[in-house]
Amino acid sequence: xxxxxxxxxxxxxxxxxxxxxxxxxxxxxxxxxxxxxxxxxxxxxxxxxxxxxxxxxxxxxxxxxxxxxxxxxxxxxxxxxxxxxxxxxxxxxxx
Amino acid sequence: xxxxxxxxxxxxxxxxxxxxxxxxxxxxxxxxxxxxxxxxxxxxxxxxxxxxxxxxxxxxxxxxxxxxxxxxxxxxxxxxxxxxxxxxxxxxxxxxxxxxxxxxxxxxxxxxxxxxxxxxxxxxxxxxxxxxxxxxxxxxxxxxxxxxxxxxxxxxxxxxxxxxxxxxxxxxxxxxxxxxxxxxxxxxxxxxxxxxxxxxxxxxxxxxxxxxxxxxxxxxxxxxxxxxxxxxxxxxxxxxxxxxxxxxxxxxxxxxxxxxxxxxxxxxxxxxxxxxxxxxxxxxxxxxxxxxxxxxxxxxxxxxxxxxxxxxxxxxxxxxxxxxxxxxxxxxxxxxxxxxxxxxxxxxxxxxxxxxxxxxxxxxxxxxxxxxxxxxxxxxxxxxxxxxxxxxxxxxxxxxxxxxxxxxxxxxxxxxxxxxxxxxxxxxxxxxxxxxxxxxxxxxxxxxxxxxxxxxxxxxxxxxxxxxxxxx
Numbered sequence: 001x002x003x004x005x006x007x008x009x010x011x012x013x014x015x016x017x018x019x020x021x022x023x024x025x026x027x028x029x030x031x032x033x034x035x036x037x038x039x040x041x042x043x044x045x046x047x048x049x050x051x052x053x054x055x056x057x058x059x060x061x062x063x064x065x066x067x068x069x070x071x072x073x074x075x076x077x078x079x080x081x082x083x084x085x086x087x088x089x090x091x092x093x094x095x
Numbered sequence: 096x097x098x099x100x101x102x103x104x105x106x107x108x109x110x111x112x113x114x115x116x117x118x119x120x121x122x123x124x125x126x127x128x129x130x131x132x133x134x135x136x137x138x139x140x141x142x143x144x145x146x147x148x149x150x151x152x153x154x155x156x157x158x159x160x161x162x163x164x165x166x167x168x169x170x171x172x173x174x175x176x177x178x179x180x181x182x183x184x185x186x187x188x189x190x191x192x193x194x195x196x197x198x199x200x201x202x203x204x205x206x207x208x209x210x211x212x213x214x215x216x217x218x219x220x221x222x223x224x225x226x227x228x229x230x231x232x233x234x235x236x237x238x239x240x241x242x243x244x245x246x247x248x249x250x251x252x253x254x255x256x257x258x259x260x261x262x263x264x265x266x267x268x269x270x271x272x273x274x275x276x277x278x279x280x281x282x283x284x285x286x287x288x289x290x291x292x293x294x295x296x297x298x299x300x301x302x303x304x305x306x307x308x309x310x311x312x313x314x315x316x317x318x319x320x321x322x323x324x325x326x327x328x329x330x331x332x333x334x335x336x337x338x339x340x341x342x343x344x345x346x347x348x349x350x351x352x353x354x355x356x357x358x359x360x361x362x363x364x365x366x367x368x369x370x371x372x373x374x375x376x377x378x379x380x381x382x383x384x385x386x387x388x389x390x391x392x393x394x395x396x397x398x399x400x401x402x403x404x405x406x407x408x409x410x411x412x413x414x415x416x417x418x419x420x421x422x423x424x425x426x427x428x429x430x431x432x433x434x435x436x437x438x439x440x441x442x443x444x445x446x447x448x449x450x451x452x453x454x455x456x457x458x459x460x461x462x463x464x465x466x467x468x469x470x471x472x473x474x475x476x477x478x479x480x481x482x483x484x485x486x487x488x489x490x491x492x493x494x495x496x497x498x499x500x501x502x503x504x505x506x507x508x509x510x511x512x513x514x515x516x517x518x519x520x521x522x523x524x525x526x527x528x529x530x531x532x533x534x535x536x537x538x539x540x541x542x543x544x545x546x547x548x549x550x551x552x553x554x555x556x557x558x559x560x561x562x563x564x565x566x567x
Contacts, residue, residue, distance in 0.1 A: 008484065023392045
C-alpha cells in the first residue's frame, strides 16, 4: 500500500477514533453550558407557529431519517382556539 | 509526475477538511455534531470508491453479465451491519427509525431501480463517482437528486393521482395550510402517515417470545437481515455460479460432487473479490460506528435532533416549524440532496418551505449548517482523495446520450427515493439491517426496476447497433 494512502487512512482513523471517544464523554462541554446559560437553550420567540419546543408542536422529535412526523399530540395537543386541528395519530410518518 | 500531483491533491483536500473542522469547532462546540457527519461521510467515500460499491453496478453486472461480485459484497456488508445494529439497539445506542410499510415502498423502489441503471450509479454510487470525476454522475446527482427531488415535493402536478380519501385524510390531520401545498403533502399526510410502522423486535410476537435484548439479535438481525441475505447469497450462487463452479470441481475431484462442494462454491463466490468483500465488512462496521457516535453526540448535547442545536446557536430560521432539520443519525443520502436543491431554488425566489417535507419535517438550513449534506460532500471528497491516491481520478464530461441517461436516471432516482422516504441506503440497506421489513420491499422493487433498466438498455443497444448496421 502506498505511503500517502496509509497516511490518509491513519488520519481518518485517528479522527473517527477521536469522535468516538469525544461522543461518549457525556459531560456538557464548557462552551455549550455557557451557551445554554446565556439563553441559547430557551425556546425561540414565537413566530406564527409558536416556539419550536413549546406546546403546539411538542418537543423536537428524536432524529429520524423520515422527519419523524408529529408525535402523538403534535400540532396542538387538544388544540386551543387557533390550534392546528385534531392531533394526528400517534406515530405517523417515520415515528 | 501525475502521481505526485494526485498525492498533493489528496493532501490538500484532507487538510482543508481538517481546517474546516477546526473552524467549526472554534465557532461553536455544537458543531462537533456536524463534524462527525463530515468525517463519516469522508470515510464512506473512501470505502465506496475503493470497493467500487454501487447498487447499480451490482444489478447491471449480475443481470447483464452474470457477475455477482458486487451483489455479494453488498449482502456481506448488510450481514455485518445488521450485527452492529443489533448490538447498538441492545445497548440503547441506536438512532434507527423504521419507516411506514406499504406498497408505496415497492413502487418507489421500482422507479429508483430503473433510474440508477439509466444513470449508471445509485444514490451513494453517484456521489463517489462524482469524486472520481464522472460528469454523468454529477448530472444525475445535481439535476435529478437535488433539483428534481426538491421540485417533486413542492409541486401540485400530481394532484390528479391523489384519491379523495387521501385528500380527506390529509385535511383531517389539521396541518396549517401554509405547509400543505403540494401533491406530495397530500400523499404523506393522507396516506403514508397512516401506514403501519414495523420493526420485528418491536412486534408483540417478538416481545413475548424473546426476552431482554435477544429480540434484537433474533428478530432484527437473524430473521430480518441475516437469514434473508444468506438465502439471497444461495440463490445468486445457484443461478449464476453453481454450474460453472461444479464443472470445474468435477474435473479436479475424484467421485461425485456433493453438499460440501456447494458450500465450497458459496465460499469461493464470497471470497472471489477480496477487495469488495473486505470493504463490505468494513462499511458495515463503520456504518454501525457512525450510529454509535451520533447517538453519543445526542446524549452529550442533550438533544434528539441537530435542529435543537441550531436553535440554541440562534439559527432557528434553518429549522422546520417543529424546530428540526434533516438529521438521520446514520448513513443516508437523498433527503439532504433534496434540501440542497431546495436551497438553490429558494435563491431564485421559489418558496420551498410551504410543504411538509421541508416546512414541517426537514427544515432548510444553509448548506454549511446542514449536517447530512456535509455527509454527502464528505462522500464526494473521500472518494476524490481515494481516487487520486490510486491514480483513478479522471474528468469525464458527459457526451451525447449519456447526458440524457444521466438526467433521466437522476430524475427517476429523485422521484423514486421520495415516496419511500429513502434510497438504496436509507430505504434498503439501513432499514433491512435495522429489522424493518419495508427495506426488503424497497429492495425487491429496486432489483426489479434494475432488471427492467438492464433489459431496456440491452434493447436500446441492439436497436442502435441494428440501425448502424443498416446504414453501413
